[in-house]
Amino acid sequence: MGNMEPHEIPKAYDPKEWETKLYQKWEKSGFFNPDICIEKGVTKADAEPFSVLMPPPNVTGVLHLGHAMENSIMDVAARYHRMRGDRTLFLPGADHAAVATQSRVEKNLVASGMTNPRQELGRDGLLEKIRTFADGSKETIAKQVRAMGSSCDWSRFAYTFDEPRVLAVNTMFKKMYDDGLIYKGYRVVNWSVKGQSTCSDDELEHIERPAKLYTFRYSKDFPIAVATTRPETKLGDTAVAVHPDDPRYRDLIGQTFEVEVGAAKPLSIKIIGDEEVDPTFGTGAVGVTPAHSQTDFDMRERHPEIGLIAVIGIDGSMTAEAGPAYAGLPVLEARGKFVAMLREKGLLEKEEEVTQNVGTSDRFGDVVEVIPMEQWFVAVNREIPGRGKTLKDLMREAVTEGLGGDADRRVAIQPEQFEKIYLHWIDLLRDWCISRQIWWGHRIPVWYRVKSKVGEKDPEIEMYCGIEAPDGEGWEQDSDTLDTWFSSGLWTFSTLDQGNDFANFHPVSFMQMGSEIIFFWMARMILMTTYALDTIPFRDVYIHGILRDKDGRKFSKSLGNGIDPIDIGKEYGTDALRIALLSDVTPGNDSRFSTDKMETSRNFVNKLWNLSRYVATMSTAGEDSGTARSLSDRFILGRLSKIATETTGHLAENRFSLAIETLRAFTLDDFADWYVEIHKVEKNDAVLRQVLDTLIRLWHPFIPFVTEAIYATLDGKGFLMTVHWPDIPETENPETSTAFGELRTLVTRIRNIRAVYRIDPAKRLHVSLSPKNLDLSESYPVIGRLARIDITERVDGAAAELLVSDRLSARVSLEGIIDIDAERVRLGKELTEAERYAKSLEAKLGNPSFADRAPGAIVAQTKATLDETNAKAAELRGHLSSIS
RNA sequence: GCGCGCUUAGCUCAGUUGGUUAGAGCACCUCGUUUACACCGAGGGGGUCCAAGGUUCAAAUCCUUGAGCGCGCACCA
Secondary structure, eight states: OOSOOGGGSOSSOOHHHHHHHHHHHHHHHTTTSHHHHHHTTSSOTTOOEEEEEOOOOBTTSOOOHHHHHHHHHHHHHHHHHHHHTOEEEEEOEEBOOHHHHHHHHHHHHHHTTOSOHHHHHHHHHHHHHHHHHHHHHHHHHHHHHHHTTOOOOGGGOEETTSHHHHHHHHHHHHHHHHTTSEEEEEEEEEEETTTTEEEOGGGEEEEEEEEEEEEEOSSTTOSOOEEESOGGGGGGOOEEEEOTTOTTTGGGTTOEEEEOSSSSSOEEEEEEEOTTSOTTSTTSEEEEOTTSOHHHHHHHHHOTTSOOOOOBOTTSBBOGGGOTTTTTOBHHHHHHHHHHHHHHTTOEEEEEEEEEEEEEETTTOSBOEEEEEEEEEEOSSSBOTTTSOBHHHHHHHHHTTOGGGOGGGOOEEESTHHHHHHHHHHHHOOOEEOEESOSSSOBOSEEEEEOSOTTOSSOOEEEEEOSSOOSSSSOEEOSOEEOHHHHHTTHHHHTOOSTTHHHHHOSEEEEEEEGGGIIIIIIHHHHHHHHHHSSOSEEEEEEEOOEEOTTSOBOOTTTTOOOOHHHHHHHHOHHHHHHHHHTTOOTTOOEEOOHHHHHHHHHHHHHHHHHHHHHHHHOOTTOOOOOOOSHHHHHHHHHHHHHHHHHHHHHHTTOHHHHHHHHHHIIIIIIIIIIHHHHHHHOOHHHHHHHHHHHHHHHTTTSHHHHHHHHHHTTOSSOGGGSOOOOOOOOOOHHHHHHHHHHHHHHHHHHHHHHHHTOOTTSOEEEEEEESSOOOGGGHHHHHHHHTEEEOSOOOSSEEEEEEETTEEEEEEOTTTOOHHHHHHHHHHHHHHHHHHHHHHHHHHHSHHHHHHSOHHHHHHHHHHHHHHHHHHHHHHHHHHHHO
16 A cells, blocks of 8 residues: 555544455454464464453353453453464354243243243153254354454364263263262252253342341240241251350250141151251241251251151142141242241240341252252262362362462462352352253253063162163163253363463463353363363453443343444444453453443544644654654654553453553653644654554554554554554653653743733744753644744743743743733743642652661652752742842 | 452543652644645643551552442342
8 A cells, every 4th residue: 555645534433344354364364273273374373372262142042241241351361362472262152051042932932922932842742942043143142242343262162062072071070070089879850840841059149138037936835946037948947056055055956846836647746956047046046847948958867867758849838748728839829828827826925027148040040949859969978989179179179279279270369358258159159059950951961760670669770871872772861951050160171172272272271251151161160171271261360340330230131221342343343342342351350341431442442543644744664763863753662662561461360451541641642742743843744643653552452443444554564463563662761751751841821821812822932941951842743743943042021931840941922922920820820839748849859767777769869859949949939030 | 248440630540669840532722834744833821649546768559448440240038
């Protein structure tokens, strides 16, 4: 394109003209693939690896703004490292999202007329429907991720439910099963009646709601009253627990009472002593219902002699065990009936309003029932054969001292506060229930067949666990599927299954995720990887908050405040979207999104585009790096080197918003407002060009499209995407910065004089300069243009006095303009300010302990500032008296 | 209840290890000469850094307490 006239380049940057085209070119070039980068020589074969894995979006539908933010973060990291010359892999994927996807499709089917899709279609039929839906979503997601400019390697796209991942899941299951870490057990689980499936403790959302607390006795002569908010479950009580040292009840411990409350059989209630009971709360005694309370179940583990009676069934109604009066009733009805019975018999002692937290299923929304069932669990407290440690131990080590005390095998969580939250979570972690009663998901790789002859009572069942189905007749696979997070937990290594990928890219260098999936995902990846591979899954995790709307509300379908990232990206440009999303992102904090930010960002992108338009007219490609000829040149190159270092530092520490701020300030202020204007006088094309060249490299990770477009417009070779990251020595020099700062202040203050006196902008003013130990003469043409002045030897008559610094002052001729009063006010204001400042400095210096204890440099600096300020005040006083 | 954050200009937020007179963007006010840009330029106003106490020569920054907001966890039966 060469030396282009500005009219040949459109005045406004049009993202639509560039984005699709550029993405296709990038993708076609193969440079998203680290192997091709090596093949084509843009990355050295022995380069440092850098890997980042996309948290696979659920195939439940389309991506939202939060995904756009995450993709921006990951792509910035990936592009930065690629430009640094690292062997960079950004691996994309999608998650089958078991429950979420199945319930989504079922909902759709119901909406389109079915009553019960599971019944009407059967397992295979429904799965087929879900698969079709998931495939469609996968395509949509891939399209959206491309639209966001993500530089991921599509040849390595991974899906949690494709063949390699299924193999990984089955292999892991078998390994854990063989090690005794996965077991099938009869334990209480969280049961969603609505979803007809279990859910793990982490899938519960605790919500507060009002409830009634009833205090009652099982019978008139029962020695202890107990309280409950779930009276109907008391039909399954088998013990009353008290604190072992509680003098009120101590003597009762060990006794068993038969009570008749209407259950199928009279209840045997044993009084047990347990340290966990708080003697100061309520009656100091707890009615123990092992079948319908996690805590009570745990208590039974400590006191195995007490019974377990399930009175609530999987349909959410009372079982036969609950007795003829209750069997078949929904729990709420049973509750009313039971309370009425207590009241009638005079057993109810107290009724009070309380608020309680109940666990609701985050997927199905109903309050879960705690029910004992036979399910599959991962044992987190069991010793791993041959390792002398439990899964919990490994999960702790990985984020504290490093696996096995090896600091090189440590996961660093940013910000650190989440480390505590994670460790606290581990402390309280129970065995993880991994079996689900839904169909969409990895089927548990366990098969059963009847061993003994048909017709026998209690036939003996044979069980087989394997990666594939066993040989032989009559085997039937377990009908349950796995918690979707089981497969996600393998993500860091199950995705690196091609060639040498595992050796090259594991542990993964960088992961980012929202704080809401720390337990679901981060923790499970650590669990799986430390156990199976004896290494950490990733080195750095960056945790961010959630994205909110401009009023601080979550984006949600019900609020209708959703914004489609693709739509808004089309309207303002993807680059604008990316900086709008990143400019507020700090580790761990929520951030807000608004269309105001989109406008600002779009305007910025356009500004950068126009800077390049200017540069395109002024210079040509291929010039050597610019040589500084003037103060301004030295200044801008020094600044550039400084902000390059700063940006690199920010990126290395994931301070995305600071990096953007640094670059934005330089681009708009130093470069556009000052240097470009100066260039119109000094015309050092090579330096101008060099600054822009470097600048678009620094910007590229954040705004890849416009920078690549500029690079093309300026005749860059190949792709900006693979050009080397600016690695320039710092050349910022204090004397240059100071002198340029004085130039800047001078110009600004002259402009200010114009504003104060309302001087016609077109009028050129005469100004005399009096520098001391400062030579700005080479910059006089620049100053003349920027301030719109003629610099003369001396200015006589009415004039405004400007004290720029202790070595530069100026007289601005106001002949025929001056307004004595206005000038007196202006000078007076300045003087008052100087005197106030001098006073505060004097007070500081007058404090004896300041001189004694503050470092010498600070004292000397303060003193120098005071001298300057005093000198300034004196001069101002002189000027003031001379004009009155 | 326990734990962890947050509170800085009208709004959204920076402020890395305590050290010149606390910053940016948006909004606001005034003015527009200058063909890179009106998706623009120039100038300007605006802050008791939540409160109180403490440490220090020096605190937005460190400590203590409190208030408000948010998050995590929890067997108040």
